[in-house]
Amino acid sequence: MKFFIGDLPVLFPYPRIYPEQYAYMCDLKRTLDSGGHCVLEMPSGTGKTVSLLSLIVAYQQFYPEHRKLIYCSRTMSEIEKALAELKALMKYRADQLGEVEDFRALGLTSRKNLCLHPSVKREKSGSVVDARCRSLTAGFVKEKKERGEDVELCVYHENLDLLEPHNLLPTGVWTLDGMARYGEQHKQCPYFTSRRMMPFCNVIIYSYHYLLDPKIAERVSKELSKDCIVVFDEAHNIDNVCIESLSIDLTEDSLRKAARGASNLERKISEMKDTDAQKLQNEYSKLVEGLQAADEARDEGAFMSNPALPDDLLKEAVPGNIRRAEHFTAFLKRFIEYLKTRMKVLHVISETPPSFLQHLKELTFIEKKPLRFCAERLTSLVRTLELSNIEDYQPLQEVASFATLVATYDTGFLLILEPYESDTATVPNPILHFTCLDAAIAIKPVLERFSSVIITSGTISPLEMYPKMLGFNTVVQESYAMTLARRSFLPMIVTRGSDQGSMSSGFQTRNDPSNVRNYGSLLVEYSKLTPDGIVVFFPSYLYMESIISMWQGMGILDQVWKNKLILVETPDSQETSLALETYRTACSNGRGAVLLCVARGKVSEGIDFDHHYGRTVLCIGVPFQYTESRILKARLEFLRETYRIRENDFLSFDAMRHCAQCLGRVLRGKDDYGIMVMADKRFAKKRNQLPKWISSALMESDSNMSVDQSVATAKKFLKTMSKPFPARMQDGVSTWSYEDLMQHKGKIDAERQLDGPMNGDADAYNMHGDQIMNEAQGADGMDVDADFDAAMNSMDV
Amino acid sequence: MSRAAQSKPAPAVKRPGGGGGSGGDAADGGRLHDDLSSLRVADPATESCPVCKSSRYLNANLRFLVNPECYHKMCESCVDRIFSHGPAQCPLPGCKRTLRKHRFRVQTFEDIKVEREVDIRKRVALVFNKREEDFEDLRAYNDYLNDVEDITFNLVEGIDVEKSNQRLESYRSLHADEIAANQHLAQEEKMSYKELQKQERQQAKLRREAAHREEEEERREAAETKRDMLNRLAMGTEDAETVAKEGQQVQLKRRMDRQAAAERQRQLQAASDMNNGSSNLVIKGLKSRKAPEPEAPIDPFGGLSFEGRQYYNLQDEYTWEVIQNPKKDKVVRAGGYDVMEQFGGRALCEAFSGLGVFVADETSEGVKGEQDERVAGTRRAEVGAKDVKMEDPF
Ligand code: SF4
Ligand SMILES: [Zn+2]
Numbered sequence A: 001m002k003f004f005i006g007d008l009p010v011l012f013p014y015p016r017i018y019p020e021q022y023a024y025m026c027d028l029k030r031t032l033d034s035g036g037h038c039v040l041e042m043p044s045g046t047g048k049t050v051s052l053l054s055l056i057v058a059y060q061q062f063y064p065e066h067r068k069l070i071y072c073s074r075t076m077s078e079i080e081k082a083l084a085e086l087k088a089l090m091k092y093r094a095d096q097l098g099e100v101e102d103f104r105a106l107g108l109t110s111r112k113n114l115c116l117h118p119s120v121k122r123e124k125s126g127s128v129v130d131a132r133c134r135s136l137t138a139g140f141v142k143e144k145k146e147r148g149e150d151v152e153l154c155v156y157h158e159n160l161d162l163l164e165p166h167n168l169l170p171t172g173v174w175t176l177d178g179m180a181r182y183g184e185q186h187k188q189c190p191y192f193t194s195r196r197m198m199p200f201c202n203v204i205i206y207s208y209h210y211l212l213d214p215k216i217a218e219r220v221s222k223e224l225s226k227d228c229i230v231v232f233d234e235a236h237n238i239d240n241v242c243i244e245s246l247s248i249d250l251t252e253d254s255l256r257k258a259a260r261g262a263s264n265l266e267r268k269i270s271e272m273k274d275t276d277a278q279k280l281q282n283e284y285s286k287l288v289e290g291l292q293a294a295d296e297a298r299d300e301g302a303f304m305s306n307p308a309l310p311d312d313l314l315k316e317a318v319p320g321n322i323r324r325a326e327h328f329t330a331f332l333k334r335f336i337e338y339l340k341t342r343m344k345v346l347h348v349i350s351e352t353p354p355s356f357l358q359h360l361k362e363l364t365f366i367e368k369k370p371l372r373f374c375a376e377r378l379t380s381l382v383r384t385l386e387l388s389n390i391e392d393y394q395p396l397q398e399v400a401s402f403a404t405l406v407a408t409y410d411t412g413f414l415l416i417l418e419p420y421e422s423d424t425a426t427v428p429n430p431i432l433h434f435t436c437l438d439a440a441i442a443i444k445p446v447l448e449r450f451s452s453v454i455i456t457s458g459t460i461s462p463l464e465m466y467p468k469m470l471g472f473n474t475v476v477q478e479s480y481a482m483t484l485a486r487r488s489f490l491p492m493i494v495t496r497g498s499d500q501g502s503m504s505s506g507f508q509t510r511n512d513p514s515n516v517r518n519y520g521s522l523l524v525e526y527s528k529l530t531p532d533g534i535v536v537f538f539p540s541y542l543y544m545e546s547i548i549s550m551w552q553g554m555g556i557l558d559q560v561w562k563n564k565l566i567l568v569e570t571p572d573s574q575e576t577s578l579a580l581e582t583y584r585t586a587c588s589n590g591r592g593a594v595l596l597c598v599a600r601g602k603v604s605e606g607i608d609f610d611h612h613y614g615r616t617v618l619c620i621g622v623p624f625q626y627t628e629s630r631i632l633k634a635r636l637e638f639l640r641e642t643y644r645i646r647e648n649d650f651l652s653f654d655a656m657r658h659c660a661q662c663l664g665r666v667l668r669g670k671d672d673y674g675i676m677v678m679a680d681k682r683f684a685k686k687r688n689q690l691p692k693w694i695s696s697a698l699m700e701s702d703s704n705m706s707v708d709q710s711v712a713t714a715k716k717f718l719k720t721m722s723k724p725f726p727a728r729m730q731d732g733v734s735t736w737s738y739e740d741l742m743q744h745k746g747k748i749d750a751e752r753q754l755d756g757p758m759n760g761d762a763d764a765y766n767m768h769g770d771q772i773m774n775e776a777q778g779a780d781g782m783d784v785d786a787d788f789d790a791a792m793n794s795m796d797v
Numbered sequence B: 001m002s003r004a005a006q007s008k009p010a011p012a013v014k015r016p017g018g019g020g021g022s023g024g025d026a027a028d029g030g031r032l033h034d035d036l037s038s039l040r041v042a043d044p045a046t047e048s049c050p051v052c053k054s055s056r057y058l059n060a061n062l063r064f065l066v067n068p069e070c071y072h073k074m075c076e077s078c079v080d081r082i083f084s085h086g087p088a089q090c091p092l093p094g095c096k097r098t099l100r101k102h103r104f105r106v107q108t109f110e111d112i113k114v115e116r117e118v119d120i121r122k123r124v125a126l127v128f129n130k131r132e133e134d135f136e137d138l139r140a141y142n143d144y145l146n147d148v149e150d151i152t153f154n155l156v157e158g159i160d161v162e163k164s165n166q167r168l169e170s171y172r173s174l175h176a177d178e179i180a181a182n183q184h185l186a187q188e189e190k191m192s193y194k195e196l197q198k199q200e201r202q203q204a205k206l207r208r209e210a211a212h213r214e215e216e217e218e219r220r221e222a223a224e225t226k227r228d229m230l231n232r233l234a235m236g237t238e239d240a241e242t243v244a245k246e247g248q249q250v251q252l253k254r255r256m257d258r259q260a261a262a263e264r265q266r267q268l269q270a271a272s273d274m275n276n277g278s279s280n281l282v283i284k285g286l287k288s289r290k291a292p293e294p295e296a297p298i299d300p301f302g303g304l305s306f307e308g309r310q311y312y313n314l315q316d317e318y319t320w321e322v323i324q325n326p327k328k329d330k331v332v333r334a335g336g337y338d339v340m341e342q343f344g345g346r347a348l349c350e351a352f353s354g355l356g357v358f359v360a361d362e363t364s365e366g367v368k369g370e371q372d373e374r375v376a377g378t379r380r381a382e383v384g385a386k387d388v389k390m391e392d393p394f
């Protein structure tokens, strides 16, 4: 259907629209118009992606600026989904407009997923694929070939150079598969096609890392212009992605390999001195002049890029004491040797970068500045030496990245040395964590460079936490409730067992037999009453294991077994995917199954359990992080000191966002229904940290139940759900046709007229999402808001 | 014990040059370097002493020491046994160096080469300690770094050791003062950094404690409110709803108060930090003090030049009796003074003093001084551009 938001004509590829989708689009447009950042929370399963795409594409095509869209998502499957939606949208637009627009959109993912080279693509690890590809495509390899040496090149990459550089790919929406097919047909590499075509695209869809990880962003996303619209979808974990992109772990093994790499370099240098000393001399004189950066930039396949953020790069010539190749390798060796010595310490050390540098200088006379240039210098050396088996140098590259980072950032980072893997281990297995504590560091360049950054997810409550942690201001910050024609999901908080003993995964009581038995009976009851699939989330693998073994002893598993198949998630992703497959088969053939998994595992993040794949989700315990982790402790302290976020507030926020993710797994659309059980007495105090759409559906009476009460309610709920509910009942309430939309719009306009003198009608078209939502909810007769307010005022803040 | 063989030092030490330099630590680094490559530490768990062959496998407390004279490793008890009675020869086959007990020390780095390299660097760093701010531009500094690294690298790798040592020594003697000054500076910096760190740790601890206290307080208050509410409910005189509402409000208000107080506190703190920060605060981010400029010879006239020749030239001869007469006078010449300089110069100087301001010089618009019109030995300064004619004093 087609409608207007203000002056902007929007083509929406479905005949009906949800009120929250309309509200979401209005807020999006408001953000884009005002040119700022926003945080939006949209209930899961309400077509967030399609609303986002249709609004932004409309915006692009209508206004003369044609702002480019950069859509970032987390996983491959999400990227594929978004591309498919976009494709459908563009088809719809073409049908409606009667012409195919000049529009190009493509996805980008790692070489591993896109590579076509017959032997390279068979490599298992992504980093090996990258390294091998680099050794087939690097600039110097080609030069060698031109000189007539016998080196291998990748034809898929070579063919690209034969094409017009801005027209490697026809217009249209290219899914990853489509791209691979096109690449195979035309014998051109899909990965490099995507990368080179990025400046000529209207929409780019790729993973967070291409924007947030400085090592990649520098290469891939540098040329994007300032007025791009950046969207981070499924962004509830964005702070962790930011932190990981700047953190490095070193082990004894990796140091050993790095040392070997340095020795190899040394050998190569002396070889080259004998055969081609001129090349080294050329590099040297280039470094003296400080000419490095310029021709580095052109090499898209270069060995590595600087891990520091563009703003923090030192733009000057490489320091004199690492200019000579042999000086630099000796320098690296000394640094690695120093790190090895540090690893020998048998107690935990946490240290700030300045104090690390101080000690380093005292012991080895390594200064901060040459350390800062390590990454850059290494890249240049690898290029000069024309190394072909780049994958051997990865550990060395890691050390160089570490060197550069530690010498660049004084604050917001911490070095933590843990000599033992766990508290009980006796054999040391030291790990040096160089951990970033401040999520704002990595995302800062993105927020500063692009005028509109949209951060959105199904569960991103409390909204104000994200701007605080990431250090930015929003122009719009909104959470939408879900409009429903009937209550199609049932959130409950179970705090007690049938014996009235409280239930909790808290540290003191987690292994109490009575507590475990209560959890067990909860599972048994729900396995009896739920049709099809049940998903159970535990706070951690450790707790899951211990509770399962206790259940085994109590005979609880046997009782569940009578009703349903039991499957378990493990840290091994292959095993887990097998379990998932079995689970789906069991659900499909009617017997149903129970999937036991972990709140921070793979399942909780990327897998949907729509319809019969998930009718009940049980959250056993509040999924707090493991607070004894030193890295977490350091981060908590940092948050407190820098952003004044209290430790408990953060922990609770983090637990609840994961909980909300788990709960959201079972509800993937408005025609779906499901039961959400949060089983822990501590949930009762945390209910208003849930996303608005869940907490507004959580009745006061359902927020402190015992197991038997909840079972009774759930039975009642399922009974109503089993009644047929024709789609037309939703019309005008939870889905709007064009007429409904116009009618509601008219109502809002009328209201605005009433308080006209106050508002003026200058921004009459700038409809606010919350007005629309209020209006929509007023219409559907469900007294959700009152309930929500009650929740807000509940005294257990 | 297959490892034992591996960690034995190279049996035959080639000495092509025939002994000689056992003076400096690393005087003959080249040969040393060859020996050392075989000296890498093996697996620490089975490491064994090359002298007495006892290994860590048998004696877990085995400690190894090295002497920077030859970097041969041996166990503590061997060191005690051999060197307690004064200097002795290194017991390792082929190594004839004399070692003293007090120089034995624990090895810091696993790679003995690096251990030795660091010793050399220490020596070099004590001499070449110039700083970036001592240089005109970055390029010069980088070139300096490059040179220093060349010397160090040569010393470490044993290339041209003699020459490198010479360069080092000559630099040391030439720049002794500078070296001392920079050393002092570095020392100071280190001290202030340590101090700063200590203070920061202290502050962090205080803040942490404050946060804990605050949380504690909050929890206590919440409990109190709850108790209060329960009491009132138990009395049964009031309506449950209102009690609950009031309870909430009390709590909310308290929280607000606390937040406001914390905010005030923070502002106060910030203000006081700014005002009397000098009391015991270490100031961050100060540029390290500039080394004083080398003192110039005393100039009592503060840079005033008496080489007033800018305006006139002294000629060899003047046909003026005031000069001619003394020139002939023996009494005057007896003192050895140059009569021309004394009399002629003085006269000219007096004539021109007071004419110190030259518009042309100030505007720098081309002193066309090339019009060397020597009128009575003077040069007239001409102001071309502005057409200001100077009167010729003579
Ligand atoms: S250029 Fe493309 S096809 Fe060739 S190895 Fe690299 S990723 Fe694979
Ligand atoms: Zn011994």
Ligand SMILES: [Zn+2]
Pocket (backbone or CB within 6 Å): B070, B071, B072, B090, B091, B092, B095, B096, B097
């Ligand atoms: Zn010896």
